[in-house]
Amino acid sequence: MLTKKYALKLSREYTQANFTWIISLILTSVLLLNSFNFEKGELKGSVFSIFTAYAMFTIFQMILTLMVKRDLLTIGEIRSSTRKLGYVQLFSIVTGNVFTVAFAFNLIKKQKTPEYMFAVYMLLTQVFIIAISSLNLFKSYVADTFLAAMIILLGVMIFQVVTLILTAKYVEEESAPAWMMIVAIFLLFTALTGNIFALLLGYSLILKIRSHDQSRILKWNTIWEKITRNSTAILGLFFIILMFSVSICSAFTFDYDMAVENDYGAILQKPSLAYPFGTDNFGRDLFSRIIFGARISLLVGFASTAIPVVIGGFLGALAGYYSQRTDNIIMRLLDVLYAVPGILLAIAIIAAFGANTTNLILALSVGSIPTYARTMRANVMMVSNYEFVDSARALGSSDFSIIFRQIVPNSLAPMIVKATLTIGGAVIATSSLSFLGLGVEPHIPEWGNILKIGSTYLESHSYLAIIPGLAIILLVLSFNFLGDGLRDAFDPRMD
Amino acid sequence: MKKSLLTILLAVMVVLAGCVSTKSDVSDKKNDNTEPKTDKSKVVIELLGMGSGEEDMNIVRDQLIKNGFDVKLNIQPDYGSFTAQKEAGNYDVALSSWTTVTGNPDYAVRALFKSDGDNSIMADDEIDALIEKASTETPNEFAETYKQLEQRLVFDKAYIAPLYNSFKAQGVNKDILDVDTVRLAKSRAIAWEPIDFIDETKRDTDPLIIQQAIGTLTSLDPIKGNDGSINTLNTNMYVRLVNLTDDDVVVSDGSLSYNHSIAEGNSAYYFLLRDDINFASITDGKAVDTGERVGADDVIFSMNRAKDPDSVPDHRTYSLHEHIQDVEVVTDLSELDGLQSGSNETIREGLEKGLDVKIAELVSDKAVANNASGKYQVVKMTTVNPFPQVLNYLAHQSAGIVSKKQVESINTYDVATFDVSKDIPYGDQNTVTEGAKYNNTLYASGPYILSHKNDYEAIFYKNPGYMAGTDYEPKISTVTVRFIQDPDSTLSALRNSEIHLFNGVPETKYDLVENDSKLFLQKNDSNAVSYLLFNTKNREVSTSETLRKAVLYSINQDEILNFYQGNKKKAVSTVSPLVDTGNELKADSAKVQEFLNDYKAGN
Known part of the structure; x- marks a missing residue:
């Protein structure tokens, strides 16, 4: 019992x-x-x-x-x-x-191999994209590229169904049949639709077909096993990839004019098949606006995280590896930056240089450099005491090569986790700035902009505020859940 | 199996492809008649505006883009940065608005479009001549002149592109206030004195709570400001020679004069003054009657400083009063025996209308005046040219009567060497702001006096010496003005009874007020007009008339009305709400293309 x-x-x-x-x-x-x-x-x-x-x-x-x-x-x-x-x-x-x-x-x-899970979520993503895109059929007209794009998406979906069946049948924990190479290469191509699960599946298959290093496969399997076991993490990843893929596919299946051109004949319409989320006070289709808004949120979120990761990571690595003096100079300078409140710094930068996407990314990036530098520095200080670093030094490697070939790759895991967790913050910051009228131009579909209009109609047309609000919540939650999952997966104590 | 699936899929695709119409299908049908464009490159128009005009800017942007322009938005967060951008010339068109608070058409054009106007950026001799011509004309005559002016200003030269004329809307809490006592005038600021509670016993215990967006007050000296921060406050703090009714007729009701008359020739104006208004001041946190009467010497002093640009530093309103030539007290009764303009009555008959005690004697000393025994004061004003509309300017808050004695005792500095950091002029907002600099020296001739203010609110008390015992005696003892910037927050404050009155309910929120059982929505026409002002320097639009016209005919006022759910009216110029000229701007895409092609061809 x-x-x-x-x-x-x-x-x-x-x-x-x-x-x-x-x-x-x-x-x-x-x-x-x-x-x-x-x-x-x-x-x-x-x-x-x-x-x-x-x-x-x-x-x-x-x-x-x-x-x-x-x-x-x-x-x-x-x-x-x-x-x-x-x-x-x-x-x-x-x-x-x-x-x-x-x-x-x-x-x-x-027996659930990581490949099986990838294939399942890859297919789910594809089905959702097709379902979201086909809602456009109820509109008075569709984008010129709509039909061609839909045929390609459907074709990709059929291929993915076949892949799912093949993966379920033939892929084992440690190996995959060699003839699946061709499937894997096709999968990499279908990842062009933004479906990262296809990319993961393709990579995973190639790894199992080509690699004879069992420990590498085992490590790969364990990490993904842990992530896929965690329902919220994998669903978070699913939603992020879905949004990413929608951002790419919407360029062909959605008409941008519906999101930005005013239609005075259809002001403040209630949700219907033609307008699944209704229309706003300028008669613009809220559904299209939300879809196109995902693009900006993701772009700003990723870019304003990637920039401080690279700059902060580089500075942190130098500070962590070299002596007191270098460390002190870099870190104290960064402390000065750290003392300035991030959102105020962003507001100041945008007020000075004007509101557009590039400035927005820069404004959000600058403020979070110090935190990444601190994380990286702590890791580098720990890793640089390991024996493999000593042996590399004994073999005569240069400092530069020791830092960036030995230490940094082994200090990346916490950076990845931190980055995932802060993308959510960047998405919120983007929307907050737009909400305050400091982000992108007001007619551009961005979730904060949409929410700003919605907030004035909270009572009479509440869906105008609820839907962009939900979109922001879901994307940020997804990043947070994924971050949590990644932290668990990378944490050796959880084994 | 797979083959049959594929066939089905293909069949579905073919059927779908037949049913679905793509964007180019639709637009092809629409644009069958249009000629192929000669030049595909787009003209970029930079549109300058404020964050509060974001919606109008979006509509204009959309209309311009649909007509083949490319639009660059320049959105500034507040009026200060907007003006800075405008002065730097960083725009092709600027979203502008104008409210004619005096209710006369001359004010609606003089400052804006005349070559030497305070706010003018253009110079056109023909327009100057038309403005001057109209100013001397009577209402029947000037309609045609203003029609010609609009033709020149808008259609022939396209100096401005009109957008719309707004309504005024005011939400009143009808559970607390007696709605019938709350006025909503077309031009003038709201008068506080008639407003009353439903429960009259609360007059002395509860304050009337109203709202204003701007909490930084330009100046409490009436001539030193003409903007939203002080218009309502100064209107209620200083009495004027005449007032405007709710539909812009000049009357003496509720003013310092019993009656006024215009002498033949339209250049001499007579005002018969009341003797029941005293100045109030604030002593120990209370409003007290100073015992000093508002009389002819104060009127003469106030008018002379109003028209003189050098009477105070930062004089903001002298151009409104530049028509005034002389102001004097009349002591010779026989001077009133002349005829009134366009009438068989004498000036004296006009001034005595409705009086219980007729004029027996005219006195020059205000302390001697006693209306009950027939001793009156009469003030005569002459204008540079015959100019009947001068009375409208006298109803403006900048013509408020201040105390000669008090202002002269405070403004002891030399105007030419005025030092902001040292000299404290009369009406400086710091003197009424709570804190170390508080030193309230105001003398109010109007129904209320400002006691003190902070960033959150301003407190006004009733003037105890203001027309006591008449209909115009202020009903409520205390008025609290809350400073709430955002209209949506203000609406919330009105709805939860935090404030009693909200002047300026947004057009898109009328239904919320109408559906609230404790609120009442008052609506009236207003003289506020929004328009696009073209840059006149260093831009393509400054030199090319055809480009300006292309922008002009892109503006579709029907769509704007649609957006505001019909709560706006069409306009052609700032004169539109005041004079029915019969002009109308009709959007015309074909004309836009014609003008654009002309422009690109180099004309």
């Missing part, structure tokens, strides 16, 4: 099953609340039917959870008959409930 209780705790499926039904139930309740118009006492047919579908799959999810629990308690593992029921739950993809679908894929396969 004791071992069976452990079986419950150890089982990936059971933990995820619980997480899934709870989230699913929350979503279902939100839909139920929204399907009633409390003022008029009417039932909104469309929302209610979506609610019904969600309720159905949530109930099925609860049944699955109970069955998994029973299996684990009685025989210590999940019966294959229970696993087969996962195929039924796969159909919840029509409702767009990514939680139940992800669980279903997890349940179906007993």
Whole structure:
């Protein structure tokens, strides 16, 4: 009995099953609340039917959870008959409930290689992109490149379905069949749509086909095993990659004019099929604006994190490796910068040089250089005492080569984690500055700009504020969850 | 299996491709008639504006882009930086607005478009001549002159591109205030004295709480400011010779004069003064009656300093009063026997209208005046040219009457060597701001007097010596003016009863006020006009009339009205709300293309 209780705790499926039904139930309740118009006492047919579908799959999810629990308690593992029921739950993809679908894929396969998980999320990303893009069909017209882009996206999706099946069948923990090389190369090409999961899968396959270094494969497997076990981290990664991919695909499937050109005939429309999120006070489609806004948020988020990582990392590495004097000069100068509040510095820079995306990135970057330098310096000080650094020095390597070939690569993990966690902060800072009228120009679709307009219509057209608010929350949460997951994955104590 | 899937997919694709119309399909249909453009390169227009005009700027940007321009936005956070950019000439078009607070058309054009106007950046002899001609004309005659002026200003030369004329809207808390006592005038600032609570017992216990956006007061000396920070405050602190009604008619009601008359020839004006207004001052935190009457010597002093650019440093309003030639007290009763302009009545008959005690004697000393025994004071004003609209300027807050004695005792500095860091002029806001520099020396001739202020609010008390016992005696003892900058925050304050009155409800929020059971929305026309001002120096638009016209005809006022949900009116110039000229600006893309092609061809 004791071992069976452990079986419950150890089982990936059971933990995820619980997480899934709870989230699913929350979503279902939100839909139920929204399907009633409390003022008029009417039932909104469309929302209610979506609610019904969600309720159905949530109930099925609860049944699955109970069955998994029973299996684990009685025989210590999940019966294959229970696993087969996962195929039924796969159909919840029509409702767009990514939680139940992800669980279903997890349940179906007993041996989950990282490649299988990549393939699953790669396919999910693709399906979501196609679904989001095809909402444009309800508009009066679509972008000129829409049809061609959709055909390519559908073609890629079919290829990815095939890849998923092949991966599930043929890829093992330690190796992959050599003929899958061609699939891997194709996958790398499909990553051009922004689907990073395809890139990860392709890289992973090539690693397993070409590499004979088992320890490298093992390390790769362990890291991803830990990340994919963590439901929130992998869903965070999924959302980030989805946004990234949407930012790229929207260039072909969405019409930018719908997001910036005023349409005085369609001012403040309620959400409908043609305008899934309604329109704002200038008659611009909020859905298109949110989609194009993702581009700026991600660009500024990544760029304003990458710049301080590089500059701060470089300065931190020098400060950590060299003697007191260098250390003191660099760090005390950075302390001066650190004493200036970041957001005030950003406001000052933008007020002085004008509001545009480049200045925004610079303004947000400068303020966070010192924190990265500190992180890097601490790591470098620790790593430079290791024996392999001594041996490199004994072999006569130059300081430069020791720092950047030996020490820095071994100090990167905390930097990556920190960077992931601060991208979220950068996204919020971008939106805050735009909200204050200091970010990008007001007509440019940026989430902070959209929220600014929405905030004045909070009472009469609340969706104008809620939707960009949710978008910001989701993206920042995703980065934070992913950061947490990465920290756990890189932390040796968690083994 | 795979083959059949592929076939189905292809079939679906073909069907879909047939149903879906792409952007170029749609735009091809729309633009079938347009000729191919000769030059594809876009003309860049730099649009300057303030953060508060972001919505208007977006509409203009959108309309210009749709007509083939490229637009660069220059958005400044506040009026100070906007003016700095404007003075530096960093714009092609600047989003500007103008409110004619005097309610007469001359004010709406003189300062803005005349070559030597205070705010003018242009020089056009024909326009100068038309403005001068209209100023001497009566309302029936000047409609045609202003029509010609608009034709020249807007359609022929395109010095400005008009956007819209706003309404005024005021939200009133009808659970607290008696809505019928709250005025909403087209031009003049709101009068506080008639406002009353529903529960009249609260008059002396509760303050009337209102709002103003700007908390930094330019000056409490009426001639030293003409902006939103002091217009309402000075209007209620200083009485004037005449007032404007809610629809811009000049009357003596609620002013320092019982009546006024215009002598034949339209260049001499007579005012019969009241004897029941005393100056108030603040002593020990309370408003007290100084016992000093507001009389003819104060009027003469106030008018002379108003028209003299050198009477104070930083004189902001002398151009409004440059028509005044002489102001004097009349002591010879026979001077009033002349005829009034356009009438068979004498000036005296005009001045005595509705008086219980007729004029028996005219006195020059204000202390001797006693209306009950027939001793009156009469002030005569003459203008440089015949100029009937001068009365509108006398109703402006800058013509407020100050105390000769008090102002002369405070303004002891020499104007030419005035030193900001040392000399403290009358009305300096620091003297009424809480803190070490507080030293309230104000003498108020109006219904209320400012006691003290901080960054959060300003407190006004009722003038105990202001028309006591008449209809114009202030009802509520204390008025608190809250400084709340943002209109949305102000609206929230109104809705949770933090303030009782909000003048300036945003157009897009009318429905919120109308749907709130404790609020009442008052609406009236206003003289506020928004327009685009073209740069007249060092820009392509300064030299090319065709380029300006291309911008002009890109402006679609119907779309602007649509955006504001019909809560704006069309306008052609700043005169539009005051004179019906019959002109209208119609957007015309074909004309825009024509002008643009002309411009690109080098014309």
